[in-house]
């Protein structure tokens with residue numbers, strides 16, 4: 001089976017479009033602001049894709065350009081602006097600025113990426129509100145394809161705050177048994193080879209091939225790598241798909257992530 005994210009993403013976006021219409025009929029236009037302090041190419045590409053999605057769904061989108069001197073003031077203004085429902089603090093922040101302190105300043109109700117300490121803490125307490133979009137996308141993709149999670153052995157490769165760590169908690173609360181691996185894990189292949197579900201988020205093009213995977217398991221590829229101008233995942237799709245169900249890259253987790261970000265903006269606009 002191929003885990004395609006497009007059907008699920010379209011379902012989420014259709015719901016978002018309807019909710020935007022309802023909000024607008026009540027005089028509320030959901031609004032997203034991106035606080036941008038870097039001009040690097042990958043940030044630009046990401047911002048353009050967010051803008052395209054907002055335009056298609058009727059969400060008001062704008063970028064606020066900032067720098068090390070103004071970033072705290074700009075964030076404060078966005079926090080206080082009642083017409084702004086979602087705020088994204090784009091990475092990287094200016095040199096010399098502490099990103100975690102800034103995230104701590106961001107109003108958790110507007111934290112549509114689920115990155116603030118408060119929203120991350122809520123996952124730990126099993127009362128998630130706004131959750132990191134990629135971690136949520138992996139869970140919803142697995143649920144969309146009815147992959148059993150209760151009692152399943154799940155190995156997550158990658159322990160970032162945006163993907164691996166929150167995902168481990170979300171899946172644990174669905175009664176899966178979780179192993180989280182990283183660059184210092186010994187015998188990594190042993191941890192993936194016995195798992196019912198493997199989620200890979202490491203940023204290493206096609207590192208995981210069929211030798212790493214159990215026959216009949218499910219593999220979710222979060223990776224986005226550019227190789228010779230082409231986007232590929234962390235999983236060698238052609239190899240792994242011979243013995244396991246595997247998600248597509250592109251058109252898998254990333255597509256769902258973008259839709260969930262839009263849904264989070266609408267949720268913030270609705271007051272959750």
Ligand code: NDP
Pocket residue numbers: 134157158159160161162163164181182183184185188201202203204222223224225253254255257258
């Ligand atoms: P980070 O760089 O923050 O984290 C990478 C993680 O992978 C770290 O925990 C690191 O271990 C681990 N790792 C790196 N190399 C190895 C290895 N050889 N063996 C085992 N573990 C390893 O990355 P992100 O989590 O932000 O992103 C991971 C990938 O997912 C990237 O390709 C990124 O582009 C993609 N991504 C995709 C998204 C989507 O929506 N589809 C959204 C976000 C990211 P350690 O902690 O020890 O350093």
